[in-house]
Amino acid sequence: MRRSREPFFWALFSSGGMLAALVLPATALYLWVARPLGWVQAPTDAELVARLAPLLVRLVLFFVIALGLFHWAHRFRYTLYDGLQLSHLYGLIAIVCYGGATLLTVFAAWTLWRFP
Amino acid sequence: MNPAYQPYHPKWHRKRMPIFWWLGKPAYTKFITRELTSLAVGYAVVLLLAEICALARGEAAHARFLRLLAAPPVLAFHLLVCAALLFHSVTWLNLAPKALVLRLGGRRLPDWIVVSGHYLLWLVASGAVVWFLRGGS
Amino acid sequence: MPETTATISLEVLRYRPEEAAEPVWQSYEVPLRRDWMVLDGLNHIKDSLDGSLSYRWACRMGVCGSCGMMVNGKPTLTCATYLAGLGPGPIRVEPLSGFPVIRDLVVDLRDFIDKLKSVKPWLLRGDEKPLADGEYLQTPDELAEYKPYSMCINCMLCYSACPIYALEPEFVGPAAIALAQRYNLDSRDDGAAERLDILSRHDGIWACTFVGECSAVCPKGVDPAAAIQRYKVGATAAWWRSVLMPWGTR
Numbered sequence: 001m002r003r004s005r006e007p008f009f010w011a012l013f014s015s016g017g018m019l020a021a022l023v024l025p026a027t028a029l030y031l032w033v034a035r036p037l038g039w040v041q042a043p044t045d046a047e048l049v050a051r052l053a054p055l056l057v058r059l060v061l062f063f064v065i066a067l068g069l070f071h072w073a074h075r076f077r078y079t080l081y082d083g084l085q086l087s088h089l090y091g092l093i094a095i096v097c098y099g100g101a102t103l104l105t106v107f108a109a110w111t112l113w114r115f116p
Numbered sequence: 117m118n119p120a121y122q123p124y125h126p127k128w129h130r131k132r133m134p135i136f137w138w139l140g141k142p143a144y145t146k147f148i149t150r151e152l153t154s155l156a157v158g159y160a161v162v163l164l165l166a167e168i169c170a171l172a173r174g175e176a177a178h179a180r181f182l183r184l185l186a187a188p189p190v191l192a193f194h195l196l197v198c199a200a201l202l203f204h205s206v207t208w209l210n211l212a213p214k215a216l217v218l219r220l221g222g223r224r225l226p227d228w229i230v231v232s233g234h235y236l237l238w239l240v241a242s243g244a245v246v247w248f249l250r251g252g253s
Numbered sequence: 254m255p256e257t258t259a260t261i262s263l264e265v266l267r268y269r270p271e272e273a274a275e276p277v278w279q280s281y282e283v284p285l286r287r288d289w290m291v292l293d294g295l296n297h298i299k300d301s302l303d304g305s306l307s308y309r310w311a312c313r314m315g316v317c318g319s320c321g322m323m324v325n326g327k328p329t330l331t332c333a334t335y336l337a338g339l340g341p342g343p344i345r346v347e348p349l350s351g352f353p354v355i356r357d358l359v360v361d362l363r364d365f366i367d368k369l370k371s372v373k374p375w376l377l378r379g380d381e382k383p384l385a386d387g388e389y390l391q392t393p394d395e396l397a398e399y400k401p402y403s404m405c406i407n408c409m410l411c412y413s414a415c416p417i418y419a420l421e422p423e424f425v426g427p428a429a430i431a432l433a434q435r436y437n438l439d440s441r442d443d444g445a446a447e448r449l450d451i452l453s454r455h456d457g458i459w460a461c462t463f464v465g466e467c468s469a470v471c472p473k474g475v476d477p478a479a480a481i482q483r484y485k486v487g488a489t490a491a492w493w494r495s496v497l498m499p500w501g502t503r
Contacts, residue, residue, distance in 0.1 A: 004453055004454055004456075004457070004459060006453075006459035007453070007459075007488055007489040007491075007492035007493070008492065010459065010485060010489055011489050011492075011493065014215075014486075014489075016157070017157075017204075017208055018208070020157045020160070020161075020201070020204065020205075021204060021205040021208040021209060021238065022205070022237060022238050022241040022242075023241050023242070023245050024157065024160050024161075024201045024204075024205075025198065025201045025202050025205050025242065026241070026242035026243075026245040026246055027160070027164070027245050027249070028160055028194070028197060028198045028201050029198055030245070030246055030249050031164075031167070031185075031249065032163070032185055032191075032194040032197070032198070033191070033194060033195060033198060035182075035185070036182070036185045036186040036191055037186075037191070040250070042182070043249070043250070043251060045171065045175050045178055047251060048171055049171060051248070051249075051251070052168070052171070057248075061164070061168070064161060064164070065161040065162075065164060065165055068157050068158065068160065068161035069158060069161055069162075071154060071157055071158075072154045072155065072157050072158030072161075073158075075151055075154035075462075076151075076154050076155065076158070078151070078460075078462050079148070079151045079152065079154070079462075081420070081421075082416065082417060082420055082421075082462065083138060083148055083151070084135065085133065085135060085420060087420070087421065104162065104165070107165070108165050111165065111168055111169055111172065112168065114172070115168065115171075115172055116171065116172050117271070117272065118270060118271055118272055118273050118274050120274060121270055121271045121272075123271070126270045126271070126355075126356075127270055127274070128270075128353035128354060128355055128361060129268050129270075129275075129276060129353065129354040130353045130354075131350065131354075133416070133419050133420055137416055137419075138416070141326075141466075143464075143465075143466055143469065144416060144464070144466075147462075147464045147465070147466075151462065211463065211465075211482075214463075214476075214478060214479040214482045214483075215479075215482035215483060215485070215486050216486070217483060223394075224397075
């Protein structure tokens with residue numbers, strides 16, 4: 001019996017989930033709550049660009065974005081199957097979720113590669 | 117008497133799952149809420165990407181982006197996103213020992229050690245993120 | 254002075270296909286004895302009130318797994334649930350959800366039995382030692398690896414609690430996967446690869462989204478949810494190994 005391809009997507013889902021769990025809350029609180037409210041000194045544009053210059057930083061950012069997207073894709077796909085009982089749209093949902101994640105991942109790679 | 121009854125092929129009763137089955141039990145509702153945090157994760161990384169794009173387009177574009185971040189409805193929405201991300205982290209890290217069986221010298225590590233180790237890792241990672249965003253030196 | 258016995262109301266969902274196409278509720282008053290379980294209440298109904306009530310039970314001490322039913326919406330072993338502990342009543346008793354109902358409180362278990370058989374819940378060995386060589390030895394640590402999973406009594410409360418089992422017909426289910434793990438983790442077993450082929454097919458285990466209700470209702474502390482997550486990790490590692498190092502032996 002042919003083995004399913006699910007392990008591939010599950011690996012992306014679980015590593016994405018772990019990475020997101022570890023870094024996203026601090027990132028979100030700092031960038032989107034503390035910074036707009038002025039609780040922390042916002043770095044200038046030049047400082048931000050300088051911080052994103054090293055290849056390692058952009059590589060880490062790429063993984064956070066890509067794995068986070070595939071984490072969403074896999075989990076949301078199953079939420080639609082089970083939560084809204086849309087299993088009959090199996091193919092369509094898979095294409096929309098993973099396809100969407102792939103497109104955004106490619107865009108992220110291109111953006112980060114060309115930065116600034 | 118049931119006129120449709122056939123003695124040698126009696127009809128077994130199958131109950132259909134209601135579409136809102138997940139509202140029926142608190143445990144199920146908590147489960148679906150947990151699963152929906154994946155939307156917050158997806159949104160968060162896309163927002164990160166959006167800021168990088170704005171930075172790449174220049175000062176004016178980034179300034180517009182920052183003004184948008186400060187708008188009250190956007191801020192309120194992002195507070196919700198932060199809450200969802202925290203819920204994702206807590207539920208994910210609490211369930212880590214179920215999937216991860218670690219051994220030290222042949223003995224299996226008890227669950228509370230695995231969970232504490234993950235929370236420590238979370239603290240360190242968060243510290244690293246803030247250190248990086250602040251300029252790191 | 255006449256003795257007044259406290260009673261409690263048991264509302265049972267009856268399904269008699271020869272009488273009605275849909276299930277109907279029927280109410281019975283049973284004595285509320287301090288030491289009675291829900292099963293004792295059902296037995297009282299059958300003995301004294303309504304002999305037509307159909308249900309399964311056997312050991313009445315929580316080891317056979319026959320008497321699983323929904324009590325107040327929760328899958329439980331009726332032989333292990335005190336009547337007095339369920340409040341003033343009425344107590345609702347329904348057949349185990351997620352399975353087709355044959356009659357009254359009796360459900361069809363064939364899907365579970367088929368799935369259980371498909372995971373080959375027995376020791377698989379490539380070679381057998383001759384009897385003269387003695388027993389297969391196992392240390393207490395090796396036993397502890399799989400012991401919780403061996404406590405499963407096949408009561409199917411976990412299937413009843415699992416929403417995925419009700420939604421996805423191909424999902425193998427908590428107990429079957431836990432029992433597969435019981436053998437995979439047994440040091441005497443060599444069949445992990447064979448079971449992987451069955452379980453790693455689409456929806457075999459991958460339909461599970463870790464709701465966790467299966468472990469919450471298990472009366473024997475088997476923790477099938479943990480068994481499934483561990484299996485996912487192992488199956489993923491095996492998949493990556495087969496992709497990155499296809500020349501390796503399985």
